[in-house]
Amino acid sequence: MRIGIVVDSTCDLPVGYLHEHQVEILPIAVRIGDELQVDYRNEADTLAYLRSHIAERGASAETIPFSVEQIRDLFLQKLVVDYDHVFCITVTSTRSPIFDHATQASYAILNEYRPIRSAAGHNTPFALRVVDTRNLFSAQGILPVEAVxxxxxxxxxxxxxxxxxxxxxxxYGYLVPRDLYYIRNRARHKGDRSVSLFSAALGTALDIKPVLCCVRGETGPVAKIRGFDPAVRALFEFAARRVEAGLLTPTLCLCYGGELDEMRAMPGYEALRSACADQGVEVFETVMSLTGMVNVGTGAVCVGFASEAHAFG
Structure with missing residues (x-):
């Protein structure tokens, strides 16, 4: 049986890995002012767009995921012929409409695929499953890597x-943002009042950085640490301890909102990589998606892995 895997472009896995394993991408477009960039996970394009636009006007950007019709067309024009069963693995439905769009599209796809497959010489049924990762950014990568x-x-x-x-x-996805003002302004643009001006100003004035955690679609702070580098060190050291305690898959994913060499020079990075090597855990690292940087700002660090329940610390 030919099994296909589809992710959206917020899934922070290296594009080389996605191409090597024939993982299809549902792109997301980003509009900043009059500029429109479609994110196909090209790191060079993302970094160029980052330098020219996101830092200045990203908080007011519009992100445009594939519509129900576009997902339907992708499947009917290509995927129902190329595969017999497809897993469409999406960003958490609590933060994006992509899961809902794909689910709605699946009804039409399953109703309309038969003559298309038959014309291509395939007379067996086609099946499609939409899977909500319930997570964001690098943590999204855990499921497609396991599927592969x-x-x-x-x-x-x-x-x-x-x-x-x-x-x-x-x-679990853990993230340390660099700029609380950016997150506050982005949240306000989207109608989310959860990050107040006072808390952003206080955090910035004291150089307090939160460590945010996403699990089962819910996101919130699990620690507040003074200084970005100390916060990243605490995150990397914590991740290394989880690796040593044993993960549910031999996979850890990292992404960074900027040049990867900057992340690799951060405190705790080498120790985390060493812990992964000792435990046979494969590390995937990539530049954060364009959509991710639009939503959390540049310079954010994110770690994702699968684990039994635990507390940060």
Whole structure:
């Protein structure tokens, strides 16, 4: 059986990995002023756009995910012929309409695929499963990496589906933002009043950086640390301890809102990589997606992994 895997472009995995394993991308467009950039996870394009636009006007940007019709067309024009069963793995539905769009599109796809497959010489059924990762950014990468691993190992759709749904409940994403004012302004632009001007001003004045955690679609602070570098060190050291305690998959994903060499020079990075090497955990690192940087600002660091329940510390 030919099993396909689809992710949206906020999934922070290296584009080389996605291409190597034929993981399809649902792009997201970003409009800043009169400029429109479609994010296909090209790191050079993302960094160029970052330098010219995001730092100045990103807080007021508009992100435009694939519509129901665009997802339907992608499947009917290509994927229902190329594959027999497709897993569409999306960013958390609590922060984006992509899961809902893909779910709505699936009804039309499953109603309309038969003559298209038949014309291509495929008379077997086509199946599609939309999976909500319940997470963001680099933490989204845990599920598609596991799907690729299971597919490569010859597992069928039932086994893959059950594994992905289990991991979605146990995947953790941790993020340290660099600029609280940016997050506050971005939140206000989207109508989210959860980050007040006072808290942003106080945090900036005292150089307090929150460590944010996303799990099961819910996001909130789990620590507040003075200084960006100390906060990143605390995050990396914590991640290393989780790796040493044992993860649910041999995978850890990192992303950074800027040049990767900057992240690699941060305190705690080398120790985290060493812990992963010792435990046989594969590390994936990439520039944060354009959509991610629009939403949390430049210079943010994010770590994702699957683990049993735990507390930050």
């Amino acid at each position: 691993r299971l597919r490569t190992g010859g597992e069928g759709p039932g086994r893959i589906r059950g594994r992905l749904e289990h991991l979605a409940l146990h995947t």
